[in-house]
Amino acid sequence: xxxxxxxxxxxxQIFLVDQLSAADQHGSxxxxxxxxxxxxxxxQGTCKLRTLYEFYSSxxxxxxxxxxxxxxxxxxxxxxxxxxxxxxxxxxxxxxxDGSTSCASCHHPDKGFADGLPRSVGxxxxxxxxxxxxxxxxxxxxxxxxxxxxxxxxxxxxxxxxAENEMGNSPQKLLSTLNNNAQYQAMFGEAFAxxxxxxxxxxxxxxxxxAFQTSLISLNSRYDRYAHGHHDALNAQEIEGLNIFxxxxxxxxxxxxxxxxxxxxxxxxxxxxxxxxxxxxGAEKTYGAPKLKGGFKVPTLRNVALTAPYMHSGxxxxxxxxxxFYNKGxxxxxxxxxxxxxxxxxxxxxxxxxxxDRLVDFLGTxxxxxxxxxxxxxxxxxxxxxxxxxxxxxxxDEQVVLQTSDSGDST
Numbered sequence: 001x002x003x004x005x006x007x008x009x010x011x012x013q014i015f016l017v018d019q020l021s022a023a024d025q026h027g028s029x030x031x032x033x034x035x036x037x038x039x040x041x042x043x044q045g046t047c048k049l050r051t052l053y054e055f056y057s058s059x060x061x062x063x064x065x066x067x068x069x070x071x072x073x074x075x076x077x078x079x080x081x082x083x084x085x086x087x088x089x090x091x092x093x094x095x096x097x098d099g100s101t102s103c104a105s106c107h108h109p110d111k112g113f114a115d116g117l118p119r120s121v122g123x124x125x126x127x128x129x130x131x132x133x134x135x136x137x138x139x140x141x142x143x144x145x146x147x148x149x150x151x152x153x154x155x156x157x158x159x160x161x162x163a164e165n166e167m168g169n170s171p172q173k174l175l176s177t178l179n180n181n182a183q184y185q186a187m188f189g190e191a192f193a194x195x196x197x198x199x200x201x202x203x204x205x206x207x208x209x210x211a212f213q214t215s216l217i218s219l220n221s222r223y224d225r226y227a228h229g230h231h232d233a234l235n236a237q238e239i240e241g242l243n244i245f246x247x248x249x250x251x252x253x254x255x256x257x258x259x260x261x262x263x264x265x266x267x268x269x270x271x272x273x274x275x276x277x278x279x280x281x282g283a284e285k286t287y288g289a290p291k292l293k294g295g296f297k298v299p300t301l302r303n304v305a306l307t308a309p310y311m312h313s314g315x316x317x318x319x320x321x322x323x324x325f326y327n328k329g330x331x332x333x334x335x336x337x338x339x340x341x342x343x344x345x346x347x348x349x350x351x352x353x354x355x356x357d358r359l360v361d362f363l364g365t366x367x368x369x370x371x372x373x374x375x376x377x378x379x380x381x382x383x384x385x386x387x388x389x390x391x392x393x394x395x396x397d398e399q400v401v402l403q404t405s406d407s408g409d410s411t
Contacts, residue, residue, distance in 0.1 A: 028183060028186060029088065029183050029186075029187055029380055031080070031081040031084040031085055031187055031190055031191060032080055032081070032084045033080050033081065034080055035047035035080045035083070036080075036083060036215040036217075036371070036373070037217075037371045038050060038051065038217050038219075038371060039076070039215065041080065045079055045080075046076070046077045046078060046079055047076060047077070047078060047079065047080055047083065047215075048076050048077065049074060049076045049139070049214075049217065051071065051217075051219050052219075052224075052228050053070055053071045053219065053259055054070075056069060056070045057070050067226065067227035067242075067258060067259075069257070069258055069259060070259075071140060071219075071259055071260060072140050072142075072260060072264070073140070074139045074140045074214070075139045075153065075210070075214045076139065076214060078207075078210075078211035078214065079191065079211075081190055081191040082191045082192070082207065082208050082211040083208075083211045083212050083214075083215050084191075084212075085187050085188065085190075085191040085208040085211075085212075086207075086208035086209045086210070086211045086212025086213070087212045087373055087374075087376065088187070088376055088379050088380060089103075089205065089208055089209055089212070090102065090103045090104055090107075090209060090212050090213075091103070091104045091375060091376050091379055091385040091386065092379040092380065092381050092383065092385065093105075093379075093381070093383045093384075093385070093386055094177050094178075094181075094379070094380075094381035094383055095161060095167060095169060095174065095177075096123055096161075096167040096168060096169055097123060097167065097168035097169040097170070097173060098123050098124070098168065099381070099383055100123050101122060101123050101166075101167050101168075101386065102385060102386040103160070103167075103209070104375075104385065104386050105120075105121075105386045106120040106121075106122075106128075106132040106160070106166070107132060107134075107135050109369075109372055109373070109375060111306060111307065112134050112136065112303040112304075112305075112306030112307035113134045113135040113136055113216065113303075113307075114131070114132045114133065114134050114306075114307040115131075115132045116307075116308065116309075117131065117132070117309075117314065118131060118274065118309050118313060118314025118315075119131060119313070119314060120132045120166070122160075122163065122164075122165045122166035122167060122168060123165075123166070123167060123168040124168070126164070126165035126166075126168075127165065128163075128165050128166055129165075129280070130146050130280070130312045130313060131146075131309065131310075131311070131312060131313060131314040133145075133146065133299055134299070134300065134302070134303060134307050135213055135216050136216050136217075136218040136300070136302050136303050137216065137217060137218055137219070137260060137300060137302055138153065138213050138214070138216065139213070139214035139215075139216070139217070140260050141262075141264060142264050143264065143297060144156035145159065145297070146282065146296045146297055146312045147266075147282045147283045147285065147286045147295075147296065147297070148266055148283055148286050148287075148297050149285075149286045152210070153206075153209070153210035153213055153214065154203075154206035154207060154209075154210050155206075157205075157206045157209040157210060158202075158206060161174065171202055174202070174205065175199075175200060175201075175202065177381070178200045178205070179199055179200050181380055181381065183380035184200065184380050185197060185198075185200065187380065188200045188204055188208075191204075191208060192204055192207075212373075215373065216371075216373070217371050218302050218303055218368045218369065218370075218371065219259070219368065220368045220370050220371070221302075221365060221366050221367055221368035222234060222238075222365040222367075222368075223242075223258075223362075223365040223366050224259070224368070226239075226242075226365070227258070227259065233365075234362075234365055237358055237361050238358075238361050238362050238364075238365050239362075240358045240361075240362075241358035241359050241360070241361045241362025241363070242362045242365075244351070244355050244358055244359055244362070245359060245362055249349050249351070250326075250349050250351060250355075250359070251345050251347065251349070252326075252359070254345050255267055255298045255343075255345055256298065256300075256301050260300055260302070261300050261301035261302055261304075261366065262297075262298045262299060262300040262301070263298055264297070264298065265297075265298055266282075266283045266287075266292055266295045266296065266297055266298070267295060267296070267298050267343040267345070267346075268291075268292065268293070268294050268295040268340050268341055268342050268343050269294075269296075269326075269342065269343060269346050270294065270330070270331050270332075270333055270334045270340055270342050270346065271294075271311050271312075271313070271315060271325065271333060272315070272333045272334070272335055273313055273315070274313055274314070274315055277313065279294065279335065279338065280294070280312065280313065281293050281294060282294055282295045282296045282312070283295040283296060283297070290341075291341040292341070293340060293341070294338075294340050296312045301363060301366055302366050302368070303366060303367050303368065303369070304319065304363050304366060305319065305363060305364045305366070305367050306367060306369075310322045319360045319363055320356065320357070320360050323351075323356050323359050323360060324356060326346070326349070327348075327349055327350070327351050327356060328348075329347075329348035329350075330342060330346050330347055330348055331346075
């Protein structure tokens with residue numbers, strides 16, 4: 001397993017060196033032709049995800065909560081150019097209505113692709129309704145947003161772009177911004193194999209953003225190395241925590257099922273709202289189902305140690321208090337007068353303080369940012385990327401010499 005880890009790290013470095021050396025002498029942005037780490041370029045020119053979990057089967061492997069259960073189906077098949085174009089779009093504030101906010105503002109590479117806030121903040125300092133979920137491993141998800149209201153990454157992308165309290169743009173303004181930028185016109189032309197002066201479409205914008213998000217893979221944590229047979233990857237206390245996590249007393253793994261650490265279902269757990277906020281009905285609105293009042297999508301626990309605060313509303317600012325909420329018993333925090341159809345997995349495990357601490361120890365083993373994408377130092381709009389200087393793999397020598405006179409409409 002050390003060989004696998006070394007290989008992934010080496011490929012990541014080769015990948016970054018390649019993208020840093022791709023400068024165009026004429027000053028235009030150059031989209032990479034190589035697939036991201038963990039992806040294999042096919043003869044057709046698309047990028048296919050490759051992981052060690054391909055060798056496992058839930059039927060033949062560890063079963064529910066087992067360490068070798070297979071991953072669910074996933075999205076891939078985008079080209080390297082589409083993925084890289086999506087990366088630039090993701091970090092470019094020009095996608096917002098006032099040029100102040102990028103996708104990375106709420107999905108920050110240094111904060112587990114969340115933002116560290118109880119509720120995200122959009123343009124003009126407006127508060128969003130819920131906390132920003134992580135984007136790690138979204139390629140495996142079937143539904144999106146806390147209330148499961150979107151079926152695809154493309155549908156999900158359109159939500160924040162046009163929400164008044166998030167990026168505050170409009171389809172017309174977004175297309176005007178991109179189509180009046182010569183750099184983006186050339187990049188879209190390359191990514192979608194069309195003449196560079198062809199008008200950019202909304203579908204292409206959503207496709208590129210989806211392509212980039214599918215490249216955010218986090219499957220090389222210490223837990224993964226343990227699951228693949230390197231038992232020294234976890235210490236004794238962390239293994240204790242894993243066993244508690246998988247037990248039929250705690251029942252964590254029944255909803256946060258390895259290896260993705262979510263079953264992708266909606267669950268009503270009875271978490272109250274922070275003081276002063278109205279009760280959020282969640283997925284009841286999505287499905288028109290009263291039994292889902294207060295129900296939210298079970299989040300992945302991948303990189304969970306990096307994504308505080310927790311719950312849809314950012315109710316808890318640390319993992320210990322979050323674990324304690326589940327331990328206090330079924331329905332203990334439901335507001336008076338509210339009747340909720342609690343998920344049957346929510347019980348009263350009565351774990352000891354020692355067991356709760358071990359759970360938290362185990363959750364820390366799910367951290368893996370080894371394949372974090374590089375944050376562009378420059379974007380085609382000429383604006384400063386919101387996460388500039390903060391990413392794990394910043395591009396100190398981006399493959400572009402910016403021509404501000406050709407940046408187009410930067411708003």
